[in-house]
Amino acid sequence: QVQLLESGGGLVQSGDSLRLSCAASGRPFSNYYMGWFRQAPGKEREFVASTTESGSRTFYSDRVKGRFAVSKDNAKNTVYLQMNSLEPEDTAVYYCALSVSWRSYAATTTAEYDYWGQGTQVTVSS
Numbered sequence: 001q002v003q004l005l006e007s008g009g010g011l012v013q014s015g016d017s018l019r020l021s022c023a024a025s026g027r028p029f030s031n032y033y034m035g036w037f038r039q040a041p042g043k044e045r046e047f048v049a050s051t052t053e054s055g056s057r058t059f060y061s062d063r064v065k066g067r068f069a070v071s072k073d074n075a076k077n078t079v080y081l082q083m084n085s086l087e088p089e090d091t092a093v094y095y096c097a098l099s100v101s102w103r104s105y106a107a108t109t110t111a112e113y114d115y116w117g118q119g120t121q122v123t124v125s126s
Helices: none
Strands: 003-007 010-013 018-025 033-039 046-051 058-060 068-073 078-083 092-099 120-125
Touching: 003 092, 018 033, 018 092, 018 120, 033 068, 033 078, 046 068, 046 078, 058 068, 078 092
Parallel strands: 010 120
Antiparallel strands: 003 018, 018 078, 033 046, 033 092, 046 058, 068 078, 092 120
């Protein structure tokens, strides 16, 4: 089993930055592809960013490309999401997810992930 625990969410103003963390336990972290998703009230969970097992390749949704950066520290069993130039439209619960399947492409659907964290709230005021 794998446990994922997100942290770092909060209330910020438009233009501010936040860094989310997701700590994993239960299996060797370096073997796994990691993703970040978000879900706003009344909307479906949407892909934000992902990274390959080594962290050498990263992928982003068009809505966050250029503003967000995902990184993976295998030594710390942690994946990060650095969020810059935040906008009110970024308000959502952010989830990290882990896939046990190896891949080199962007995994953008929830069905491609096997484990999920409980989520952390990010609220951006205008």
